[in-house]
Structure formats: C-alpha cells, structure tokens
Amino acid sequence: MLKGRDGWRQRFHLMPPEGWLNDPNGLCQFQGIYHVFFQYSPNEPGPDGRKARTWGHYAGEDLLHLKFCGVPFWPEDPVDRDGCYSGSALVQGEEVMLYYTGNVKQPGDHDYTYSGREANEILVKTDGKTFGFKQTVLVNSDYPKDCTCHVRDPKVWQEGNSLYMVLGARVAGPDRNAQTDYGEALFYRSEDGLHWTLMKTLTTPERFGYMWECPDYFEIDGHKVLGICPQGLEAEEFRYQNIYQAGYWLVDGELEGEQVLHDFTEWDYGFDFYAPQTFVDESGRRLLIGWVGMPDEPYKNPTASLAARSWENCLTVPRELTWENGRIYQNPVPEMKELRYDETHIFPDQEMILPDGAGDFEISFLEGDEEEKWEVVIGDGLTLTYDEGIFRMELTEAVGCGRTIRRLQVPDIQFMRILVDCSVAEIYLNDGELVLTTRFYPAYDKESHDLRVSFRCGNAAITGWKMSCMQTNKELI
Numbered sequence: 478m479l480k481g482r483d484g485w486r487q488r489f490h491l492m493p494p495e496g497w498l499n500d501p502n503g504l505c506q507f508q509g510i511y512h513v514f515f516q517y518s519p520n521e522p523g524p525d526g527r528k529a530r531t532w533g534h535y536a537g538e539d540l541l542h543l544k545f546c547g548v549p550f551w552p553e554d555p556v557d558r559d560g561c562y563s564g565s566a567l568v569q570g571e572e573v574m575l576y577y578t579g580n581v582k583q584p585g586d587h588d589y590t591y592s593g594r595e596a597n598e599i600l601v602k603t604d605g606k607t608f609g610f611k612q613t614v615l616v617n618s619d620y621p622k623d624c625t626c627h628v629r630d631p632k633v634w635q636e637g638n639s640l641y642m643v644l645g646a647r648v649a650g651p652d653r654n655a656q657t658d659y660g661e662a663l664f665y666r667s668e669d670g671l672h673w674t675l676m677k678t679l680t681t682p683e684r685f686g687y688m689w690e691c692p693d694y695f696e697i698d699g700h701k702v703l704g705i706c707p708q709g710l711e712a713e714e715f716r717y718q719n720i721y722q723a724g725y726w727l728v729d730g731e732l733e734g735e736q737v738l739h740d741f742t743e744w745d746y747g748f749d750f751y752a753p754q755t756f757v758d759e760s761g762r763r764l765l766i767g768w769v770g771m772p773d774e775p776y777k778n779p780t781a782s783l784a785a786r787s788w789e790n791c792l793t794v795p796r797e798l799t800w801e802n803g804r805i806y807q808n809p810v811p812e813m814k815e816l817r818y819d820e821t822h823i824f825p826d827q828e829m830i831l832p833d834g835a836g837d838f839e840i841s842f843l844e845g846d847e848e849e850k851w852e853v854v855i856g857d858g859l860t861l862t863y864d865e866g867i868f869r870m871e872l873t874e875a876v877g878c879g880r881t882i883r884r885l886q887v888p889d890i891q892f893m894r895i896l897v898d899c900s901v902a903e904i905y906l907n908d909g910e911l912v913l914t915t916r917f918y919p920a921y922d923k924e925s926h927d928l929r930v931s932f933r934c935g936n937a938a939i940t941g942w943k944m945s946c947m948q949t950n951k952e953l954i
C-alpha cells in the first residue's frame with residue numbers, strides 16, 4: 478500500500494497501473510462488455526526491449542467495474558515500430574475492428590514533419606479478448622499530396638452499408654512551417670473495412686491551427702458534429718488557454734457531399750483535457766471520455782517522480798452527451814451516483830471533510846441572491862469563485878505546479894456539480910453546459926488523506942457525498 482504523496486491516486490477515475498497514459502482509444506461496448514483502451518507507455522519496455530507508446534486495455538460489464546487487461550499489441554512490427562498511436566473501434570457483428578496509426582520514423586536525417594515519418598493506418602480484429610494480426614489499410618501515398626507526415630488517429634463508423642474513416646492531418650502551407658501549415662480532416666470510405674478510398678478533405682475557409690489531431694464525427698439529435706484537437710491557435714481572453722485545444726465544429730451539409738464547419742466550441746475549459754473520443758453504447762447513449770492531461774505542458778506532473786510505481790495522468794469519468802439549447806451538454810453518466818455515500822446537506826457557509834479525498838457536490842444557487850458572488854475552496858489550493866458574471870478556477874503555485882488561473886464569462890450560474898477525486902476536479906456548470914477539468918496536487922500527509930471542501934455561497938442549496946473507490950482503483954492504491 479502506497480501512502481503519503483500517492484494520496485494523489487484517484488478513487489474513481491481510470492489511471493494507468495504504472496507508467497504514462499494519454500488519449501482514450503477504441504471505446505466501445507461489445508456483447509455487453511465495455512472496452513476502454515488508452516495510449517500507454519508502461520514503465521517496463523515492450524517485448525523487443527524498447528519503450529514506445531502502445532495501447533492499454535480496461536474492460537468490464539459496467540463502467541464502474543472495469544479491469545485492467547494488459548497490453549493488446551506492441552509496437553514491434555515494421556509498420557508501427559515507433560508507436561501504436563491513437564485510434565478507434567467499430568463493432569461489426571461478431572468482432573470488433575480496431576484501427577490505429579502505426580508511427581514509424583525512418584532512419585536517417587529527417588525532420589519527421591515534412592519527411593522521414595510513416596503514418597500507417599492499421600486494422601486489428603478482436604473478440605474483446607484475443608487480438609488478430611495487423612493489417613495495414615492506408616500508407617503515406619494514400620494521403621493527399623499536400624499532407625505533411627502528420628496524419629493520424631483514425632475514427633471509424635458505419636452509415637448505411639458503408640464504413641467511413643476520418644483522419645486528422647497537417648497540410649503543408651506555402652512556407653512549410655507552423656505559421657502557414659494548416660489542420661484538415663481527411664474522409665475515407667470503404668465497403669469492407671480493408672480497402673479505403675479518399676472521399677474528401679474538410680477544413681475551414683480561415684486557417685484554424687497547423688494540425689488537427691484526434692478527429693471524431695457523429696450525429697447527435699440530428700446535428701452533425703466534427704470533433705478535433707487543433708494545435709497552434711492563439712490564446713484569447715476567455716478561450717484557447719491551453720497549449721493545444723479540444724473542441725467540436727457543427728457541420729452543415731451531407732457527409733457524402735460538401736460540408737461547412739461552423740461554431741467551434743471547446744469541450745472543456747480546464748487545464749487538463751485533451752483528445753476526447755465518443756462512442757454509442759448498447760443502450761444508445763453517446764458517451765465521451767477525455768484524457769485528463771496535456772501534451773508538452775511546461776509543468777512537471779509530480780506523480781511522475783514518485784519513488785515507487787510512478788504514474789502519470791488519468792481519464793475523465795465517462796460523460797453522457799445530450800443536445801440542448803443549440804449545443805452539446807456533458808454530464809457524468811448516471812451510474813457514477815452509485816459510488817456516493819454519506820449524503821450531507823451543507824449550509825452555504827460550511828464545509829465537508831472528504832476522508833479519502835473523493836466526493837461529489839451539487840450546488841443549486843437560489844433566486845434572490847442579490848450579490849451573485851460565491852466561493853468554493855477545495856483542499857489547500859483550488860478555489861472556484863463567481864463574481865460579476867466571471868467564473869474563476871484558481872490554483873496556488875504549489876497545488877497547481879505552476880498553473881494558476883482559468884476564467885470564463887458566464888452570465889448566470891444556477892447549478893454546479895463538482896466531482897473531486899484526490900488530484901482531479903471535474904466542474905460542471907449549469908447542468909453540463911460548460912465543463913472545466915483540472916489536476917491539482919494538495920499536500921496530503923502520510924497519515925491522512927482528508928480533503929476539506931468549504932463553501933461561502935450565500936443563498937444556495939448544497940448537497941455533498943463521499944465517493945467510494947472503484948474496485949479497479951483499490952488494486953492500485
């Protein structure tokens with residue numbers, strides 16, 4: 478049992494047993510079983526003695542009882558030897574087709590952006606337990622000529638009798654640099670899942686970043702959506718605050734015809750959210766899971782250097798997507814509530830202690846609060862405030878490891894839900910209209926993992942619950 482600083486290990490967020498985790502991959506439910514794969518670099522090298530990015534695998538009968546099932550395949554073949562990068566799952570009858578990008582850096586003197594890198598799209602079929610051989614379905618010469626070597630992250634789905642794949646790409650601009658290159662989505666069609674034909678490319682009339690990673694395409698309530706992770710956007714006062722962003726476009730027009738992208742919206746406004754993926758489960762819900770982390774952040778994740786079993790990052794709780802008021806709302810799947818215990822009604826100026834650092838809070842701001850000003854303090858350094866239409870999420874230098882403030886303009890906040898899990902907070906404003914996710918690192922001591930959550934909320938109805946630990950996480954704490 479690890480104590481002390483590993484009070485930061487979560488109770489109800491999926492994390493790597495040890496080593497590094499990034500994007501969620503291959504999300505699906507197949508014959509009743511949920512599968513959550515993810516980008517993984519275990520601390521131990523792979524079978525060929527090298528440490529390169531691959532997939533990890535969680536599976537289980539429901540989203541609260543997922544078990545770590547190990548590494549389904551390793552980057553040990555000529556088509557993927559520098560990484561089994563991100564990809565998705567498509568359930569087809571009695572099998573699941575997993576598609577991912579095999580990353581290969583050719584030997585020699587290359588910059589790996591404009592030359593020297595292969596991006597192979599690879600298919601592996603599975604019954605959920607055993608994994609078949611790797612079949613390469615697309616290679617560099619199948620991409621449009623103006624693409625750089627950065628093409629990746631296949632998201633695959635079925636419509637009618639055809640299969641479709643969208644890939645994220647960086648297209649070379651006139652100066653071949655990050656200032657003129659631009660992001661684009663490549664759409665392919667297939668009848669058998671093996672042979673794919675380029676159908677069209679899609680981008681914005683105005684350049685929107687130099688690269689689009691991790692695309693996703695789906696319909697919700699009759700609205701077409703293209704999710705992307707653009708790199709290279711300029712930060713604005715209330716938007717695009719992270720090094721890279723994650724959001725979605727609304728899409729006008731038919732998939733097989735011309736389409737227009739409009740109204741880009743960020744999924745999440747916190748410090749740690751990237752590379753989300755959605756899927757439809759067997760009950761028909763559109764669910765989203767994101768990576769709670771950020772690539773290349775100029776901050777050091779302190780869990781990386783723990784003496785025993787270092788680990789980095791986790792996934793968001795599964796979020797259910799709904800279409801409301803002209804946008805997508807996100808909320809934790811209802812089954813998360815099964816982890817709640819010790820329901821407590823909290824006075825608007827009181828506090829609640831979470832003995833294991835894990836809790837869930839619902840706060841309804843009642844009419845008649847003239848001041849419209851409130852504050853919630855989590856642990857010794859994460860503060861949420863609302864004042865004059867501005868919501869602030871602030872971290873102290875120590876607790877944020879250097880990351881300090883995010884601000885949002887919100888004319889009215891009527892409801893807030895906060896999931897607190899040791900070193901992660903997911904904050905849902907107005908029933909999931911706006912979400913902020915962040916890591917934070919309170920100073921837990923060896924003896925106690927108490928986390929104090931205190932409220933100064935004027936006229937509000939506040940209910941808090943302690944949250945129990947998922948079985949998966951018990952084995953990791």
Ligand code: FRU
Nearest residue numbers: 516530562563629690691752
């Ligand atoms: C996004 C990403 C993907 C890539 C993967 C590699 O975080 O850069 O584009 O497939 O991570 O781990």
